[in-house]
Amino acid sequence: MAEVRLVDIVKKYGNFLAVPQLNLTIHDGEFLVLLGPSGCGKTTTMRMIAGLEDITSGDIMIKDERINNKPPKDRDIAMVFQNYGLYPHMTVRQNIEYPLKLRGMAKADRKARVQETAEKVELENLLDRRPSELSGGQRQRVALARSIVRTPSIFLMDEPLSNLDAKLRVTMRAELKHLHHELGVTTVYVTHDQMEAMTLATRIAIMREGRIVQLDTPKKIYAEPADLFVAGFIGSPSMNLIDGAVKNGVFRANGVEMPVQLGDRDGVVLGIRPEELDITQDASAAIGGKLYALELTGESTLVTLRSGPVSACARGHADFEAEVNSPCYLSPKDGARVHLFDRDSGERLA
Amino acid sequence: MKRTLNYLGERALLVFICIVVLFPIAWMFLTAFKKPIDAYSLSLNFEPTLQNFVTVFSHPWNLGSMVMNSVIVATVTVAISVPCAAIAAYSFSRFRVKGRKFLFFLILSTQFIPAVVIVLPFFVMFRQLGLLDTRIALIIVNLAIVTPFVIWMIKGFIDAIPQDSEEAAMIDGASRLRVIKDIVLPMAAPGILTSSIFCFILTWNEFLFALILSRRDAVTLPVGLVSFRTERGDLWELMSAAGVMITVPIFIMALFIQKHFTRGMTAGAVK
Numbered sequence: 001m002a003e004v005r006l007v008d009i010v011k012k013y014g015n016f017l018a019v020p021q022l023n024l025t026i027h028d029g030e031f032l033v034l035l036g037p038s039g040c041g042k043t044t045t046m047r048m049i050a051g052l053e054d055i056t057s058g059d060i061m062i063k064d065e066r067i068n069n070k071p072p073k074d075r076d077i078a079m080v081f082q083n084y085g086l087y088p089h090m091t092v093r094q095n096i097e098y099p100l101k102l103r104g105m106a107k108a109d110r111k112a113r114v115q116e117t118a119e120k121v122e123l124e125n126l127l128d129r130r131p132s133e134l135s136g137g138q139r140q141r142v143a144l145a146r147s148i149v150r151t152p153s154i155f156l157m158d159e160p161l162s163n164l165d166a167k168l169r170v171t172m173r174a175e176l177k178h179l180h181h182e183l184g185v186t187t188v189y190v191t192h193d194q195m196e197a198m199t200l201a202t203r204i205a206i207m208r209e210g211r212i213v214q215l216d217t218p219k220k221i222y223a224e225p226a227d228l229f230v231a232g233f234i235g236s237p238s239m240n241l242i243d244g245a246v247k248n249g250v251f252r253a254n255g256v257e258m259p260v261q262l263g264d265r266d267g268v269v270l271g272i273r274p275e276e277l278d279i280t281q282d283a284s285a286a287i288g289g290k291l292y293a294l295e296l297t298g299e300s301t302l303v304t305l306r307s308g309p310v311s312a313c314a315r316g317h318a319d320f321e322a323e324v325n326s327p328c329y330l331s332p333k334d335g336a337r338v339h340l341f342d343r344d345s346g347e348r349l350a
Numbered sequence: 351m352k353r354t355l356n357y358l359g360e361r362a363l364l365v366f367i368c369i370v371v372l373f374p375i376a377w378m379f380l381t382a383f384k385k386p387i388d389a390y391s392l393s394l395n396f397e398p399t400l401q402n403f404v405t406v407f408s409h410p411w412n413l414g415s416m417v418m419n420s421v422i423v424a425t426v427t428v429a430i431s432v433p434c435a436a437i438a439a440y441s442f443s444r445f446r447v448k449g450r451k452f453l454f455f456l457i458l459s460t461q462f463i464p465a466v467v468i469v470l471p472f473f474v475m476f477r478q479l480g481l482l483d484t485r486i487a488l489i490i491v492n493l494a495i496v497t498p499f500v501i502w503m504i505k506g507f508i509d510a511i512p513q514d515s516e517e518a519a520m521i522d523g524a525s526r527l528r529v530i531k532d533i534v535l536p537m538a539a540p541g542i543l544t545s546s547i548f549c550f551i552l553t554w555n556e557f558l559f560a561l562i563l564s565r566r567d568a569v570t571l572p573v574g575l576v577s578f579r580t581e582r583g584d585l586w587e588l589m590s591a592a593g594v595m596i597t598v599p600i601f602i603m604a605l606f607i608q609k610h611f612t613r614g615m616t617a618g619a620v621k
Contacts, residue, residue: 050517078522079518087537089536
């Protein structure tokens with residue numbers, strides 16, 4: 001187990017600045033998720049920790065040791081790749097055994113360790129197969145087994161579930177969570193799937209254009225997004241973001257009138273999560289418009305209304321029914337969190 | 351009706367092309383088993399004999415030494431060129447070094463030079479070094495001819511290997527050389543084997559340099575064929591028997607590699 005520190009990390013590809021001055025501390029035993037859209041620098045950051053990518057400047061410290069110039073093999077890390085990175089010419093057993101073989105472990109010990117690890121990820125019956133004879137989920141398990149077989153100090157996982165189907169992804173997610181709980185190894189996990197990030201992370205680092213926009217627990221990030229980007233990125237369905245202005249303590253937009261704690265100001269974006277809105281028949285409710293769409297998700301119905309350019313979504317009861325284009329009203333629930341952001345800078349105002 | 355005519359037209363064209371391509375080969379195989387008196391006859395009705403094969407291996411033709419020369423030159427060329435080319439191909443495929451593309455082009459551009467242009471400089475160089483009519487000279491020349499091509503072929507195969515596996519091995523604890531040995535080479539093995547056989551075929555069939563740079567001791571099979579053109583005329587039955595000796599190993603290899611060869615030619619193009 002180990003603490004990882006990234007100190008003033010800069011990564012340039014020619015003239016392109018991929019990561020401008022990144023500072024991040026990943027605590028011992030923590031499950032840290034690097035979350036962000038494609039091209040935000042999360043994979044580059046992970047590859048720099050792994051030693052697969054040189055850093056332009058800055059320091060990477062593992063267990064207080066500067067490892068900038070250490071090759072990947074000497075960093076005591078294990079990595080699970082998006083495309084599994086298995087050795088197709090080796091059997092599952094040989095794949096799992098390979099890191100131990102490289103460390104010169106005796107054959108008998110290797111055999112026992114492989115068996116033990118395979119049982120942990122339920123692969124014991126597939127040990128003599130080649131990766132091409134396995135399903136996507138089984139391959140991912142082989143990659144996992146190969147990474148845990150030698151109990152490294154740090155696990156790096158680069159979108160390990162993105163090639164799996166939705167159902168398998170949920171199962172594997174739980175397995176990963178359980179594995180982390182069992183092994184307690186510091187884990188850095190890269191994903192662009194906010195659901196994965198929310199369910200797995202101890203802390204989430206949300207990245208944008210090579211910078212960390214917010215670093216906090218999933219709960220905190222969900223409850224108090226640092227800016228407009230985070231507010232729109234986290235949550236499914238995403239937070240309602242309504243463009244308007246504040247006057248006399250009331251936020252106003254087309255069809256929206258909501259009391260807020262902010263001085264008079266133009267260019268304000270109001271944010272409120274769909275699950276914090278009630279669907280009501282009261283015409284004096286904060287948000288009013290015409291019903292645009294009803295989407296049944298199983299446990300609830302997503303109700304979207306529109307009023308001119310303004311669109312808002314609320315999570316209603318699964319039995320909710322109404323005619324499309326009929327008048328519809330939404331009001332914040334008691335204690336609902338209303339977020340206010342500056343439209344231009346995206347900065348949080350309240 | 352139109353479709354049937356098209357189909358028949360296509361088939362007729364294919365049969366015609368096959369006849370044109372296969373006729374000389376079939377003629378060579380048949381002539382190899384004919385007596386000298388039947389050599390010029392197109393009739394299939396002749397009494398087959400193996401005497402031609404016995405004759406080409408006896409004095410004065412001594413095809414045995416030529417076979418030996420060809421085998422040694424081709425084998426040593428493959429043994430040196432393929433490992434060197436594999437390492438070069440790996441570097442071209444994986445390392446983003448400045449000038450990499452230009453260097454790769456430079457290596458390939460050696461293939462654009464007509465052989466006949468450089469044969470004289472080679473002749474002068476080997477005469478100065480006292481290497482004329484030696485297998486070493488032929489090996490050196492063949493290395494220069496085939497290595498760029500083999501680099502290009504193997505690079506195509508290595509390009510197709512996902513880098514994830516290599517990176518995974520590096521993280522698992524392997525050095526770069528170990529990664530090449532344990533991961534890249536086994537994964538590129540079909541491509542490397544194909545390239546080796548292709549390299550062997552090219553060297554085995556090489557004629558021009560062997561003709562100019564060898565006289566007696568280092569004569570290879572393709573050059574040896576010329577010796578069957580004597581003042582008594584062209585000894586077609588012996589030439590054919592020697593031709594069969596040259597062709598059969600190549601046929602067998604070609605059959606073995608044709609599937610991989612097509613892949614090798616296209617692997618780099620469609621990645």
